Amino acid sequence: MRRSLLAVAVGLAITATGIKPVLADEFTVADIEVEGLQRVSAGSVFSAFPVNIGEEVDETRLAAAIKDLFRTGLFTDIEASRDAGVLILAVKERPSISSIEIDGNKNIETDMLMDALAGAGLEEGQVFRRATLERLELEILRSYIAQGRYNARVRASAEELPRNRVAVRLDINEGSVASIQHLNIIGNSDFSDEELISLFELRTTSWWNSITNKDKYARERLSGDLESLRSFYLDRGYLDFNVESSQVSISPDKQQVFIAISLDEGPQYTISDVRLRGELIVGEEELRKLIPVSEGDVFSRAQMTAISEALSFRLGREGYAFANVNAVPEPGEDNTAAVTFFIEPGKRAYVRRVNFGGNVSTKDEVLRQEMTQMEGGIASSDRIEFSKTRLERLGFFQSVDVETVPVPGSDDLVDVNYSVQEQPTGSLSASIGFSQNSGIILGAAVSENNFFGSGKRVSFGVNVSDAVKSANVSYLDPYYTVDGVSRGFSLFARETDYEEEEISSYLLDEYGGRLTFGYPTDSITRLNFGVGITQSNIKKGIFSAQEVETFIDEEGDSFVNYFVFGNWRRSTLNRGVLPTRGYSHSLSLDVAVPGSDLTFYKATHRTDFYYPLVDTQRWVVRARTEVGFGDGYGDRTQMPFFEHFYSGGYGSVRGFRANSLGNRAEPAVGDRSDPDPFGGNLLTEAGLELIFPTPFAGDTRSMRTSVFLDAGQVFDTARNFDPEAGEVRASAGISFQWITAVGPLAFSLAKPLNDKTGDDTQVFQFSLGQTF
Numbered sequence: 001m002r003r004s005l006l007a008v009a010v011g012l013a014i015t016a017t018g019i020k021p022v023l024a025d026e027f028t029v030a031d032i033e034v035e036g037l038q039r040v041s042a043g044s045v046f047s048a049f050p051v052n053i054g055e056e057v058d059e060t061r062l063a064a065a066i067k068d069l070f071r072t073g074l075f076t077d078i079e080a081s082r083d084a085g086v087l088i089l090a091v092k093e094r095p096s097i098s099s100i101e102i103d104g105n106k107n108i109e110t111d112m113l114m115d116a117l118a119g120a121g122l123e124e125g126q127v128f129r130r131a132t133l134e135r136l137e138l139e140i141l142r143s144y145i146a147q148g149r150y151n152a153r154v155r156a157s158a159e160e161l162p163r164n165r166v167a168v169r170l171d172i173n174e175g176s177v178a179s180i181q182h183l184n185i186i187g188n189s190d191f192s193d194e195e196l197i198s199l200f201e202l203r204t205t206s207w208w209n210s211i212t213n214k215d216k217y218a219r220e221r222l223s224g225d226l227e228s229l230r231s232f233y234l235d236r237g238y239l240d241f242n243v244e245s246s247q248v249s250i251s252p253d254k255q256q257v258f259i260a261i262s263l264d265e266g267p268q269y270t271i272s273d274v275r276l277r278g279e280l281i282v283g284e285e286e287l288r289k290l291i292p293v294s295e296g297d298v299f300s301r302a303q304m305t306a307i308s309e310a311l312s313f314r315l316g317r318e319g320y321a322f323a324n325v326n327a328v329p330e331p332g333e334d335n336t337a338a339v340t341f342f343i344e345p346g347k348r349a350y351v352r353r354v355n356f357g358g359n360v361s362t363k364d365e366v367l368r369q370e371m372t373q374m375e376g377g378i379a380s381s382d383r384i385e386f387s388k389t390r391l392e393r394l395g396f397f398q399s400v401d402v403e404t405v406p407v408p409g410s411d412d413l414v415d416v417n418y419s420v421q422e423q424p425t426g427s428l429s430a431s432i433g434f435s436q437n438s439g440i441i442l443g444a445a446v447s448e449n450n451f452f453g454s455g456k457r458v459s460f461g462v463n464v465s466d467a468v469k470s471a472n473v474s475y476l477d478p479y480y481t482v483d484g485v486s487r488g489f490s491l492f493a494r495e496t497d498y499e500e501e502e503i504s505s506y507l508l509d510e511y512g513g514r515l516t517f518g519y520p521t522d523s524i525t526r527l528n529f530g531v532g533i534t535q536s537n538i539k540k541g542i543f544s545a546q547e548v549e550t551f552i553d554e555e556g557d558s559f560v561n562y563f564v565f566g567n568w569r570r571s572t573l574n575r576g577v578l579p580t581r582g583y584s585h586s587l588s589l590d591v592a593v594p595g596s597d598l599t600f601y602k603a604t605h606r607t608d609f610y611y612p613l614v615d616t617q618r619w620v621v622r623a624r625t626e627v628g629f630g631d632g633y634g635d636r637t638q639m640p641f642f643e644h645f646y647s648g649g650y651g652s653v654r655g656f657r658a659n660s661l662g663n664r665a666e667p668a669v670g671d672r673s674d675p676d677p678f679g680g681n682l683l684t685e686a687g688l689e690l691i692f693p694t695p696f697a698g699d700t701r702s703m704r705t706s707v708f709l710d711a712g713q714v715f716d717t718a719r720n721f722d723p724e725a726g727e728v729r730a731s732a733g734i735s736f737q738w739i740t741a742v743g744p745l746a747f748s749l750a751k752p753l754n755d756k757t758g759d760d761t762q763v764f765q766f767s768l769g770q771t772f
Contacts, residue, residue, distance in 0.1 A: 240266030316381030644679030
């Protein structure tokens with residue numbers, strides 16, 4: 001006969017109800033049976049029920065065991081009974097979740113809400129707990145309130161289905177974000193309300209702030225603004241500054257918010273003394289050079305942080321990769337503070353391994369040969385960072401990141417891990433482009449700057465335009481020797497119709513080749529030198545200038561010239577395409593040596609300087625200059641006219657037609673057209689640009705917008721031994737560059753500032769495509 005031992009309701013212990021349990025004698029459990037199971041396995045019950053067959057139980061122990069079974073959350077009701085020595089557990093399972101539906105949400109994605117439900121155990125197939133659903137309902141509502149949606153509503157429901165299942169539904173009415181009607185700051189005397197509110201992301205309601213959503217309240221944004229306020233005061237010496245309270249009031253219709261911030265500015269502190277404490281691995285005198293503050297200066301937390309980072313980096317150069325430097329101010333009674341920099345260098349670290357990740361195509365040895373930080377050497381922060389810069393300059397990678405990781409079980413070994421993201425380094429393509437001075441450009445080219453991941457550069461191509469027809473092949477091994485000596489060669493054939501370039505009427509055919517070697521003199525300086533040969537053939541045009549006619553009559557129309565050349569370049573630019581920081585200086589010299597049909601030389605000096613105005617390097621000042629000079633030597637009194645410099649156009653002096661500046665040729669007899677540009681042997685150019693973020697384009701490395709001021713001119717010293725500075729032309733305007741998937745796009749709008757009669761001006765200039 002079955003005897004009822006006790007029955008327990010969901011979540012209630014017998015002893016807590018005050019109901020006197022049915023008395024039962026202590027007995028030995030001969031077997032355990034479970035009734036009412038549908039989805040839960042008997043094994044799950046037995047593993048959670050702390051009574052085993054053969055054990056003796058009484059009602060106290062049985063009550064405790066049933067409590068343990070309730071804690072699994074699988075059942076809404078458990079009833080225990082006894083049939084002789086058999087313990088029978090009759091259970092009622094909680095329903096399972098058949099489906100979950102969410103409706104009405106826009107600002108919080110459905111996937112995020114589903115993840116939150118799943119994290120709380122509410123997902124399809126799981127046991128349904130109403131208390132959990134109600135708690136999540138409240139949490140979701142709090143999330144909307146944190147966004148400033150005080151009139152949001154969240155309603156959770158569970159529809160019972162056959163076979164002990166439920167369908168869960170969340171109906172959400174997100175409401176609207178309350179706008180900030182009033183923002184009041186109390187307690188400030190040294191700074192005006194306008195100055196402090198200008199630091200905030202949150203603003204009061206206006207037509208513009210409504211468009212930009214700056215007047216929409218959110219708790220996180222207010223917290224960020226309070227932190228900005230705190231940083232503002234601490235960076236100006238207010239060490240005792242404190243935000244005493246920030247109160248947010250809501251209008252009855254929950255559509256408007258009123259914010260009141262109460263603060264205590266406290267006094268402004270100046271620095272009374274600067275001390276260095278701890279283990280000074282580097283001499284104190286050298287460390288103090290990195291501390292640009294002195295007695296009487298206003299204390300600034302931002303400056304103290306920057307100094308601490310500079311001191312840490314300096315210790316890192318000596319191999320103390322985990323040096324810790326803390327700046328601690330000690331306020332005094334006279335509104336001064338003594339600042340102490342506590343230096344803890346730790347142990348000197350050595351590099352166990354240098355590892356590379358992300359280089360799918362590029363071989364490890366290509367990256368390793370750019371390393372200045374060696375394995376087994378002292379871990380130098382300078383060498384680690386400079387190695388990263390060298391990788392970025394390769395042009396093979398879209399991004400380069402470096403991490404210094406301690407070796408487990410060692411306090412003086414680190415691994416240096418470089419992670420790269422590769423980008424295309426070559427192309428096999430047919431191309432089409434257009435430029436205003438060369439017309440339509442058709443080309444086919446194979447180019448690879450990282451040939452089979454070896455770091456070698458190989459290219460050959462053919463290009464045809466109205467003005468130029470060319471073919472070339474080149475090869476460069478940047479690490480011909482392990483010391484970084486490079487070797488390369490190039491062959492070219494080029495036919496140029498200068499009349500199509502809107503220069504004097506003649507055709508020039510050139511064929512030749514060059515062999516080059518490069519030698520690094522230090523980490524940022526390189527010397528290139530080599531030899532070359534060029535065959536040049538000149539053909540007269542329909543109306544060739546008198547200078548062309550005279551030159552061909554005196555010198556002939558075919559020349560073979562042998563060249564030696566050299567180039568010195570020093571560069572700290574942070575990347576090869578669209579840099580934002582650093583400088584580049586280069587000096588090149590080409591000499592047609594004795595034995596050539598024409599003996600002359602050309603020298604060119606270029607500078608390019610980038611100075612970021614902000615830490616993000618999105619506002620940058622660029623300055624550039626270029627000076628070129630050429631002349632004959634020996635029995636030659638001047639350089640050949642087809643080697644002249646030209647100026648004007650995109651990349652030169654914008655606002656003037658390409659190659660249009662400088663002297664004009666003497667027209668041929670019978671030629672009534674305007675004189676054509678003839679170039680000169682002296683080139684002077686300079687430019688100043690302010691680079692700024694491209695509107696609506698976000699942060700991109702492939703796009704650039706700038707306002708510019710260009711100036712330049714070419715002179716012929718054979719005609720005029722004293723060039724006048726007043727002849728230099730200038731222009732100003734705006735420029736846009738974009739490295740697209742189909743090639744570089746560039747255009748400018750420029751206004752000539754001092755053009756004169758006869759100048760060929762051009763306000764809009766552009767170029768699409770690239771020649772090789």
